[in-house]
Amino acid sequence: MQHYKTSLADEAATLALGKSFAHCLRAGLIIYLNGDLGAGKTALTRAILHASGYVGTVKSPTYTLAEPYQISVQGNRIKLMHFDLYRLRSPDEFTEAGFRDEINTETICIIEWPDKADGVLPLPDIQIDITILDEGRDVDIRAHTDKGESSLSQLRFAPNL
Numbered sequence: 212m213q214h215y216k217t218s219l220a221d222e223a224a225t226l227a228l229g230k231s232f233a234h235c236l237r238a239g240l241i242i243y244l245n246g247d248l249g250a251g252k253t254a255l256t257r258a259i260l261h262a263s264g265y266v267g268t269v270k271s272p273t274y275t276l277a278e279p280y281q282i283s284v285q286g287n288r289i290k291l292m293h294f295d296l297y298r299l300r301s302p303d304e305f306t307e308a309g310f311r312d313e314i315n316t317e318t319i320c321i322i323e324w325p326d327k328a329d330g331v332l333p334l335p336d337i338q339i340d341i342t343i344l345d346e347g348r349d350v351d352i353r354a355h356t357d358k359g360e361s362s363l364s365q366l367r368f369a370p371n372l
């Protein structure tokens with residue numbers, strides 16, 4: 212499976228990666244976003260949304276746990292759900308909130324803190340791991356499914372260019 216690694220010197224680089232990654236989006240894609248508090252998961256998601264035609268504010272869905280967006284993917288209107296599961300008390304709460312209905316072949320799901328819903332979430336098509344360094348961030352992106360593989364093959368990102 213594809214494995215892509217890069218470093219991001221500053222927030223601008225994180226936003227540039229998000230913009231590039233937007234070209235990888237496909238209906239129904241499930242993306243896990245891992246990394247410590249403040250790693251840049253929401254910053255990356257914000258850049259993905261803005262590059263996909265969403266013009267409003269993108270806030271961290273800290274208390275609501277999820278925020279829906281309408282974006283444009285290859286000319287089609289698609290729903291994207293941005294989850295931040297940090298405050299999920301148990302995996303069951305994900306199911307009780309009705310969130311499993313959002314896991315379908317149409318909706319794109321970007322999920323921060325997926326470990327909090329361990330056992331109820333399906334495996335991701337793409338997993339993004341962000342590591343905080345003394346300066347900047349390291350990012351590791353890997354595909355876990357054929358769908359994720361073909362989507363990730365569209366990534367064209369060279370930092371500092």
Ligand SMILES: Nc1ncnc2c1ncn2[C@@H]1O[C@H](COP(=O)(O)OP(=O)(O)OP(=O)(O)O)[C@@H](O)[C@H]1O
Nearest residue numbers: 219220221222225248249250251252253254347348
């Ligand atoms: N490549 C980078 N190098 C240094 N700082 C960065 C980089 N990318 C983003 N940042 C900064 O890191 C912070 C990221 O905050 P953000 O809310 O996106 O983190 P998060 O991973 O979503 O955290 P949480 O788990 O709390 O939701 C911001 O202050 C942003 O300016």
Ligand SMILES: [Mg+2]
Nearest residue numbers: 252253271323
């Ligand atoms: Mg966040």
